[in-house]
Amino acid sequence: MVREKKAKARKKISYSKWGYIFLIPFFATYLVFSFIPLISTFYNSMFENYRSGLTQIGPNFVGFENYITIFQSDLLKYLGNTVILWIIGFIPQIIISLILAVWFADFRMRMRGSTFFKTIIYLPNVIMAASFAMLFFALFSDDGPMNNLIIRMGLSDSPIRFLTTVWGTRGLIGFMNFMMWFGNTTILLMAAILGVDSALFEAAAIDGAKSFQIFTKITMPTIKPIFIYVLITSLIGGLQMFDVPQVLTNGKGTPDRASMTLIMFLNNHLFSKNYGMAGALSVILFIITAALSLVVFFILTGAGKQKGGSR
Template sequence: MVNEKRAKTRKKISYGKWGYIFLIPFFAIYFIFSFIPLVNTFYNSLFENYRSGLTQIGPNFVGLENYVSIFQSDLLKYLGNTMILWIIGFIPQIIISLILAVWFADFRMRLKGSTFFKTIIYLPNVIMAASFAMLFFALFSDDGPMNNLLIRLGVSNNPIRFLATVWGTRGLVGLMNFMMWFGNTTILLMAAILGVDASLFEAASIDGAKSLQIFTKVTMPTIKPIFIYVLITSLIGGLQMFDVPQVLTNAKGSPDRTSTTLIMFLNNHLYSKNYGMAGALSVILFVITAALSLVVFFVLTGAGKKRGGQS
């Protein structure tokens, strides 16, 4: 009888509440440092609030005028610049990362020193982006080491002005983003591949599948969720690109603002203390990021087709 009462008492105890209790700190921090600032940003975007010299103008309620002004500016140009800079760095990043992840995760290859190489390729991710940009600025300046090397090798007779051309500057930004993030992407993809049941690869090999077929028919479908995660997080990071082009172009986005990103555009409004315009641009950037992320997610997962088929 005593044991039966104890068993009934244990059944009545609910452990679900402890899960909610442990989630309280997260939601409290999110509410204070993310949700409230987000609502406050949207609220401030509806006001005229800037400084003209020593005179403070506003805050005066102007409704959606700040949004109209943003869309009448060079917003689309800066959005295009941001996407181009992200694509230039992301395409080689995902290709090299996939190749390295497959190599490192393939036990049949038995690569020696793989731990050492994985550490080396991840190291650039630890370096601050501003420091990385300053290093590239010194290396590829008109009288920098790279130009001296090219002249001595006879590749060029005169210094190449990398930072004075549109694609020279964009190429350097893309190269830096590639070097900083391909190691992190490699580690994520490698972890995804290592999580796949080895029997799938063995079965494919026994059936006579070649390496490329195994990669396209087994590896990619099984790591698709992680691949989508990498793509979306990289897209969000690309839309928030700031420090590399900011330092490399000395905050000018040169030449002719072809390297100016959305966050650099936002920073210009914050620097001039035009908080209403900055708030409106922040909201627009939030909407663009959410929309593009949802498009990528639904396109790659085919969620829309599945719902359509079910209905």
């Protein structure tokens, strides 16, 4: 009887509380470093607060006036620049990363030295973006190595001014973002493919399925959750693009502000100590990021169709 009572007492012990206890550090960190600053930013965005020379103006409550001023500025132009720069870098990034991930994870190819190649393609990811931008600035300057090579090969009689044309500058920024992040994307997609049961690929190959059919019918549907994660995190990172165009254009977004991003626009307000406008722009950027991420998520997952179909 005593043993039965002890066994019943052990069964009644709940370990679910430990899950909540282990979550406390995360929520405490999120509360202190993310949630409270977010609320504070929204609160400060409702005030006029800036410096004019040595004179401090404000803080004076102005309501949504800062938001109206932001929307009357070139916000849409800078949003368009940011999206274009992200697309230029992301499209080749996802294509090359998918190809490399499939190659490295293909059990039939058995590539030799795959570990070495994985390390090489990931190396640009550990280089600071500012250093990367300075390197490209030196390489593609008017008297840089690239122009010297082009002239010696007879492809042009005079130096090509890459950084003075809109698409030349955008192309370099997109190419740098591609170089820095395609290795990380490849590793994530490869890990997702390796998590798929190899019996599915073997069965498809035995049934005579071609490589493209295996990719479209097995690989992509099974790694869809990771693909959505990569797309959304890349979109968020693209909207927060700052260091590469900032260093490459010296913070001016030249030429004709065609490479000025939203975070560079925000940085200009912070540099001028216009905290009210900077707060308003931060809130707008947060809303844009959340909205686009939700749109991408619902489009790719078809959550809306599934919900509608269930009715």
